[in-house]
Amino acid sequence: xxxxxxxxxxxxxxxxxxxxxxxxxxxxxxxxxxxxxxxxxxxxxxxxxxxxxxxxxxxxxxxxxxxxxxxxxxxxxxxxxxxxxxxxxxxxxxxxxxxxxxxxxxxxxxxxxxxxxxxxxxxxxxxxxxxxxxxxxxxxxxxxxxxxxxxxxxxxxxx
Amino acid sequence: xxxxxxxxxxxxxxxxxxxxxxxxxxxxxxxxxxxxxxxxxxxxxxxxxxxxxxxxxxxxxxxxxxxxxxxxxxxxxxxxxxxxxxxxxxxxxxxxxxxxxxxxxxxxxxxxxxxxxxxxxxxxxxxxxxxxxxxxxxxxxxxxxxxxxxxxxxxxxxxxxxxxxxxxxxxxxxxxxxxxxxxxxxxxxxxxxxxxxxxxxxxxxxxxxxxxxxxxxxxxxxxxxxxxxxxxxxxxxxxxxxxxxxxxxxxxxxxxxxxxxxxxxxxxxxxxxxxxxxxxxxxxxxxxxxxxxxxxxxxxxxxxxxxxx
Numbered sequence: 001x002x003x004x005x006x007x008x009x010x011x012x013x014x015x016x017x018x019x020x021x022x023x024x025x026x027x028x029x030x031x032x033x034x035x036x037x038x039x040x041x042x043x044x045x046x047x048x049x050x051x052x053x054x055x056x057x058x059x060x061x062x063x064x065x066x067x068x069x070x071x072x073x074x075x076x077x078x079x080x081x082x083x084x085x086x087x088x089x090x091x092x093x094x095x096x097x098x099x100x101x102x103x104x105x106x107x108x109x110x111x112x113x114x115x116x117x118x119x120x121x122x123x124x125x126x127x128x129x130x131x132x133x134x135x136x137x138x139x140x141x142x143x144x145x146x147x148x149x150x151x152x153x154x155x156x157x158x159x
Numbered sequence: 160x161x162x163x164x165x166x167x168x169x170x171x172x173x174x175x176x177x178x179x180x181x182x183x184x185x186x187x188x189x190x191x192x193x194x195x196x197x198x199x200x201x202x203x204x205x206x207x208x209x210x211x212x213x214x215x216x217x218x219x220x221x222x223x224x225x226x227x228x229x230x231x232x233x234x235x236x237x238x239x240x241x242x243x244x245x246x247x248x249x250x251x252x253x254x255x256x257x258x259x260x261x262x263x264x265x266x267x268x269x270x271x272x273x274x275x276x277x278x279x280x281x282x283x284x285x286x287x288x289x290x291x292x293x294x295x296x297x298x299x300x301x302x303x304x305x306x307x308x309x310x311x312x313x314x315x316x317x318x319x320x321x322x323x324x325x326x327x328x329x330x331x332x333x334x335x336x337x338x339x340x341x342x343x344x345x346x347x348x349x350x351x352x353x354x355x356x357x358x359x360x361x362x363x364x365x366x367x368x369x370x371x372x373x374x375x376x377x378x379x380x381x382x383x384x385x386x387x388x389x390x391x392x393x394x395x396x397x398x399x400x401x402x403x404x405x406x407x408x409x410x411x412x413x414x415x416x417x418x419x420x421x422x423x424x425x426x427x428x429x430x431x432x433x434x435x436x437x438x439x440x441x442x443x444x445x446x447x448x449x450x451x452x453x454x455x456x457x458x459x460x461x462x463x464x465x466x467x468x
Contacts, residue, residue: 029374029394029422053354054336055311072207088353088371090309090335 009035019132033064040073044135047127049082050101052091052115058100065101069109078134079111080127087117110134170223174231180212181234188241202245209238286312286332293319295451298326309333311354314347315340321456322347323446325367337370346443346463351386363464367404367442375399380465384442385417393433394422400465402436 009032010025024039026032028049046068050061065081068074083097092100094115103111112130116123184205191201213235216228223231288301296317312334314322325348334350339358347366349356355372365382373391375381384404385391393399403417421430443463451459 027422031394031422051336051355053311054357056313056336056338072211085354088335090333090353 009039016128016132019136021128021132036068037071037073040071043074043077044139045078045080045131046074046109047080047082047131049084049118050097051085052083052093052097053085053088055092055100058092058097062101066105069106075108076138077109078131078138079106079109080131081111081113082123082127083113083115084118086115086122087119166222166224169219170227173219173223174227177212177216177231177234180208180215181238184208184212184238185241188238188245192241192245197245197248202242206242209235209242212238285310286334287315288322289313289315289317291317291320293453293456294321295456296320296322298324303332309335309353311336311338313338313340314342316342317345318343319457319460320345321446321451321459322349324349337368344460344464346460348443348446365443365464369404382436382465384440387417390418390420392420392422393430396421396423397432398465399433400436401433402440402442404442 009027010023012023012025014021014023024043026036026039048065051057069079081097081101081103083092083094085091086093094113098104098113103113112127112134114123114127114130116127118124188205191197191205216231216235286301286303288296291300294300301312310332314337320342322345334352336354337349337352337356339347339356339361341360342364343362345361345364347364347368349366349368351369353371355374356368356370358366358373358375359377361375361378361381363380364378365384367384369386371387372389373383373385373387375383375391375393375396377395378393378399379397381396381398382400382402383391384402386404391401399419401417401419417435419430419433421432424430424432443459446459
């Protein structure tokens with residue numbers, strides 16, 4: 001398995017438990033961000049992937065996330081923040097990331113942060129479990145749509 | 160009830176609601192225009208409601224008689240124009256790329272809690288090498304603020320320099336992420352970076368590095384000797400040459416050719432912005448550990464760096 005940043009956009013559909021997930025994996029680099037808005041319609045959950053090894057981009061990451069959450073088509077979407085790259089020694093942990101991104105200020109969305117590593121696979125399934133259950137507790141139907149603008153480092157979580 | 164009657168009734172009840180909202184917005188926009196200075200918060204809130212009205216219209220598109228549709232569209236346009244005038248008359252604020260909260264049906268006050276506060280998030284790195292020219296630079300040029308075992312690092316604003324951080328003996332610090340900005344005519348020998356290397360605005364440089372991710376923006380005439388387990392990425396670059404560097408402590412398959420991705424050339428054709436250096440190209444990695452004078456630095460750069468155009 002190789003893990004790389006997202007070039008453009010990937011779309012994947014797969015089954016997770018009793019649910020079918022449609023995943024829009026959208027690249028996070030600056031030039032692609034204006035296109036994110038094309039993916040907001042009917043989004044039930046947002047997975048925000050953060051490079052925990054890069055302290056210098058946390059402020060940009062925080063600003064981008066908070067301005068994204070103002071988007072009304074994302075109102076009510078569950079937010080899962082993945083503190084990625086925990087395999088790198090010296091990375092910020094989930095508590096540090098939570099504080100750096102001011103997650104406690106988010107009152108408009110259900111949110112959760114989990115440390116993870118796209119390389120080792122740590123917590124990837126646990127994260128999806130949370131997202132699916134959180135969305136399911138709000139919806140009655142069994143097909144959910146998700147989109148994953150991955151933070152500016154645009155780390156694709158390859159499953 | 161005939162189909163036409165049903166259609167007419169739908170159009171009629173839609174028009175009723177639509178016009179009520181229109182009049183409400185119209186009067187609130189003129190009220191906002193009467194109070195100076197214009198509050199950007201109020202304007203944004205109004206813009207959101209106008210956008211919502213416009214969406215309401217597009218949702219029923221096709222079910223309305225075309226005359227009604229044109230009328231409604233005209234009214235939305237009127238609102239947008241008067242808002243635009245208000246916006247233009249606003250005092251200019253600092254230009255940022257912040258996205259507007261368009262289309263939010265909530266009053267602006269309820270959005271306040273999610274405004275990011277102005278507190279400083281950790282955004283600076285511990286290791287910084289910056290603002291040198293015509294020099295041979297090493298670990299001793301980097302003030303080490305906190306003696307941690309790992310840190311991120313920044314290298315910026317160098318001209319005609321050789322940077323030799325490859326020997327870990329003096330540093331001993333594991334770099335988790337490296338940012339490089341604004342280098343001209345430089346040769347960089349870097350240690351293995353456990354995370355990502357981000358580079359912006361390099362001009363005529365050679366870089367030797369090992370890392371997990373490599374992303375280069377707005378640079379030209381750069382030779383990159385890299386050992387890497389993912390695909391290097393370039394964006395807004397030209398004349399970048401890559402060479403896979405053999406890595407003795409290699410965990411990954413190093414024999415595969417490098418697959419560089421050009422984010423500004425998303426087409427099936429090969430990108431014209433990068434190429435592979437011919438097989439057997441060797442990185443300039445044997446430097447004297449001792450200090451070099453400016454003349455020696457200039458001489459070495461002259462024979463090492465890409466020629467440029």
